[in-house]
Amino acid sequence: MSQKTERRGIHVDQSELLCKKGCGYYGNTAWQGLCSKCWREEYQRVRQKQIQDDWALAEKLQREEEAAAFASSHGAPAQAQSTPPSSQSQSSLGPFSKFEEKKTNEKTRKVTTVKKFFSPSSRTSSKKDSPEVKTSSPSTSRHASFDSDQVSKDFADFLKSMQRPGREIHKQCRSFLLSMSSKKDLNAEEVSECVQDFYQGLADRLTSHFKGSSESVEQVMDQVEKYIMTRLYKSVFCPETTDDEKKDLAMQNRIRALHWVNIQMLCVPMDEEIPEASESVVKAITDIIEMDSKKVPRDKLACVTRCSKHIFAAIGSTKREPASADDFLPALIYIVLKANPPRLQSNIQYITRFCNPSRLMTGEDGYYFTNLCCAAAFIEKLDAQSLNLTPEEFQSYMSGQASPQFDRSRLAADSDPAATSPALAQLRRNLDLLSDLDARQEALMEAARKLHAELPAWSESVRREVRDALEKQPLTLSRPAVTDNADANELPPQRSGGPSFG
């Protein structure tokens, strides 16, 4: 096959270009030599099979469980009872697979849009799903739904432990997903309404029929949310019926335009010079960005909560007293501005629409999420007044004509990377010390060399002086120093400049 492909570069036989299925249309190597129509059939066949496998897996798990339940209560009829579900899976396959197909198509169309590039996770997932990229072999599509496979399996495992209510829940969830797949024309709010109604109905049913305690109901609802929303994610996150995507982009640009907003303007009680504080800030930013990669509303919510906790840690290591909302909200706004989280509006909308309301409206998670909504709203409406700036200042910063560093030294400090990182500052200080030491060493060497150079000259000069002195005053006469009178008489008359003895 590969040889053939190589030869094709030189000589192309007409027959080789045609679809391998022999339908008369032209094929394409990207589609394994099939024409677009045959490729789609082939692709659908594989996909159908995969979905069938998924269902079979779920069915198998359920059958096992049912069989166990019936075996314990009815004995023999268990076998008979266990068969119908499989036929159900067959009948349910039709609409569901179509639903899947539509989602895939939607995904493919969306891949081209800019926002996909902002989120690494969505990029990879769209890559996995879109038939364009997956050209090499349709079997790779198995990976596409790996996540949801895993989730389905976990869900089935979880329900298995619950006996009768478990089966009931499973049935409810499946029929709900089925009914959702047939309601494609709903707008986002209606879909949200359906999902919320389902949550509510199921929770009520669990409470009234199965007498579940509120904790266990909560636990089940978490699992249900995970299962349902992983399945629905692709079709209901940032759906095309809404302008979420537009809002995302607007937000993204808005935050980018506000890059000059600093910690002082927002009066955030965080000092990033403190290593622990700046570390927490980085973690908070990571968490809020990570939110986009989660599929289940509750997981997204957990990211917001983690982010908030890191913010509190940052404030805590700066202020050493519990942070109030007065401290927290500005800090969160600052983090959001710094992070510019991908698809912020879509995520907020998605959580609002599909999160289990009991979690969202009360509880700590709900509080932090509300603050995130506030931060987003504040950023959208932010003006000169909200930063304590004059409108002129605000305008010039927004237009990029000026930058908000107030004096020269501040500017220097900010453009200096050392200002942002204490480690760098330390490094810089050490380097300064080293270069100082180096300079002093150099000076010392220079002085030594000079000394070395001067030394011969000095000894020469000493020698000369000595010679001069000797010439002027020969040493021969040094001994008779004591006998002055006699000496004076013996000696020849002295030259005037010499060392005088008399």
Added chain:
Amino acid sequence: MAAAGGGGKSFSFKVVLLGEGCVGKTSMVLRYCENKFNDKHITTLQASFLTKKLNITGKRVNLAIWDTAGQERFHALGPIYYRDSNGAVLVYDITDEDSFQKVKNWVKELRKMLGNDICLCIVGNKIDLDKDRNVSTEEAESYAASVGAKHYRTSAKLNSGIEELFLDLCKRMMEAAQVEERSKGNGGGQSASGRRGVQIVDDEPQAPPTGGCCSSG
């Protein structure tokens, strides 16, 4: 979010804390939830979201206290915070006339947005600083009465009046929740279904038949 999981045996309430920057909101909740004031040993890292479990006349009450950012620049965000709350504690500083004016603004706004569904408490904090008082108790009390709120006098520093304030508020919220439940007729099992305004009771039983139908076919 309206109260009551499991047929009125327990309640959960959301209470927002409103008030200007330095009126002592944070000290107040910390005093209430941790019984500490300006203490080095405060364990919590944050005082913006605190919970308290109470038992009032044999009924369990979960109280979630939401602090709000008091700075003027965040004023417009109020509605996002107090949406679905059962009670609001509006705090002013008795030495600060301005903070009382702020409270009046909040009350107006809350009544406009939430009507009478919310229990309002107007709280004059820092009564330990009575000598610097700038807001008279009579004025504040008559104002509170005129807007259907209750007035309280507290000091976080002296731990005075705070316990009473929250206990009273809880009782009022319980009453309100029970009244609402009764007016709805079928309180009982369908808890908290008011939020969405849609009765799903009809919708839900349809789901099992669809499942059953499929399994038979």
